[in-house]
Amino acid sequence: MARAQQVKIRDVAQAAGVSITAVSHALNGKGTLSEATRERIKAVAERMGYQADALARGLRRAPLGAIGIVVRSLDSLGEYYVPGVDVFQRTLGVLSAKALERGLAPMLVPDLTGRSIPMISFMLDGYIVLNPHRNDPVVELLRNRGIPYVTQGADPQRPEFQAWASEDDAASCRTVLEHFAAEGARRPVLVAGTDQNAWNLDSEAAYRAWCDEHGAEPRVYRVPEGAGVQGGIDAVGRILAEGRPDAVYALTGRHAAGVQSGLQSTGLDVPADVLVATGSDSEHARHSRPPISAIQFNPEATCNDLLDLLEQSIAGEPAVAHRRAATRFRPRSSSRRSG
Amino acid sequence: MARAQQVKIRDVAQAAGVSITAVSHALNGKGTLSEATRERIKAVAERMGYQADALARGLRRAPLGAIGIVVRSLDSLGEYYVPGVDVFQRTLGVLSAKALERGLAPMLVPDLTGRSIPMISFMLDGYIVLNPHRNDPVVELLRNRGIPYVTQGADPQRPEFQAWASEDDAASCRTVLEHFAAEGARRPVLVAGTDQNAWNLDSEAAYRAWCDEHGAEPRVYRVPEGAGVQGGIDAVGRILAEGRPDAVYALTGRHAAGVQSGLQSTGLDVPADVLVATGSDSEHARHSRPPISAIQFNPEATCNDLLDLLEQSIAGEPAVAHRRAATRFRPRSSSRRSG
């Protein structure tokens, strides 16, 4: 309980025979001390193993060297570990790693608008908000508090906010639809999630635009993210009831796996009768039978972008432009009729 | 840069027409205020959206509600994101999730003995050290600082420290060896990592004990964790040079995948000629050809144990006993000769 007594700035001052101010100035390169004194104090501090207390220092609004990461999709899922969902392994892992490499310790923080949030949450240097909803209350809170933040994806309600980065979801969607078309599909349907985040919104918009351009009737089915594979299976009934499509683009990997398995269990063949692809590569997608074509995210690029923007924002430079990272399409057997 | 001005305790006091002390006492349930005043102050604070400043409060040694997680295997790997290594998705993901559910924000912290560590690191309420080495300097540091911590696995050099939890690696090892024996293998070899952590040490000890009991000659090959699949492939040459084994237990999934593929490329058949199993299930193991039998960790149990112990430790109750979680063996085609 009682923390071992640390050496404090006062002790160093005493040992070096100078004032507290002198020590502070020497260590932080401020003030008007002589170079000799400065070096002497530094040596004493080093020898005594002095480390400034981050809290006391933070009280004077010095950066803590830590940022918060809040994963809105997990907040809305209600549980923070979902086996088979790649977000932990992919985005969150890469983001944490890249933050560490920049000397920023990443702290995972629960829904900031919730009841019992850790005291430290509002003291962090800045925030990265993954998968924010439109009009996200967490974003709103950060904004009101004046805490620097960046988001993954834009908020359509707030076009003036430009400190965001994401994969290019619209381009990903078009790539898949073009691929479907090249394989002869004319009536693709979209299976999206229910969260109102940029991924779902941008993908749907791109899908509708594509349908418009190609004279196809848009058919969008929404399945709660939390419904997982079973949600995909269940969606098949609704889809077939409105007419058999010749291709299905399911955004999440688990929905895609469910859709494919649902189609197969009604006697349809993938890819002969229906093409399938997903917007999120995962173990599910890779190892379904047949393996499901998938958009591979580019978390390295996106995470770097997010951290660049956040560091700018923390430094007080307002971000004037967002960034979009290119994704990569991995065609697999689920959507290839040709050999 | 300048943080938006928050409502401070002083403001609340003024608004409620009481002293600062009164507000503090009312909000923290201390002091001797009348119930009426208490409620009135609470209402005012609530209405004004007052939130105590964690730093100022922490200065008086109140817990921050955040814990540090330091992943020593990644520290020693030198990079914090390694595709295909399950540690992120498994232990770290589960641990973070479970910490959040307990109201503790998990912060990933780099090697605490390193150069530029975040200021906040030493202020956290406690630490979980994953995969500590024997005589780990990070553990040493935490101990000296008097910061509560728990470790994953014991330090053989420090038997008196009991605040640790882990999977039962020795039992896992024996399970695999018994399985090998049941399939007719008599001369199993062990491929371990080079890190001096409990997983490697305990597994090797259990392997040697088993060999001793069964009159087999122990053969241990060490491959750096960072060498990955290629390291496993390379190990095959060294193994075969000393005689063909009839079974290989490779602790890491990537080494196992490499070993299997190395064996196959010298013309040996798995499982007909050599059985293969790994101590760490992963996508690699599941989807090699043939799929590799694997020990499945029990991160839920281990992480709960670690957090239980840490909470005890933070509360000042010394942990007097460690915990071991049972693992589960998943036999697959790589080690089954029978149908």
Place this chain on the structure above:
DNA sequence: CTAGGAACATAAAACGTTTTATACAATGGG
């Protein structure tokens, strides 16, 4: 009528820094 408690409330000290304002000595120009 007063001493001694309750019951309630607050002033002031403390936490460990950084920052601002001030002090002192030495130097140099007039």
Place this chain on the structure above:
DNA sequence: CCCATTGTATAAAACGTTTTATGTTCCTAG
């Protein structure tokens, strides 16, 4: 010889809380 300047160093204020010590007021017992 005085004033302004420069080079050093420090005292004290500030950061926003919690905690400790100190008052009040009011009641009750003697």
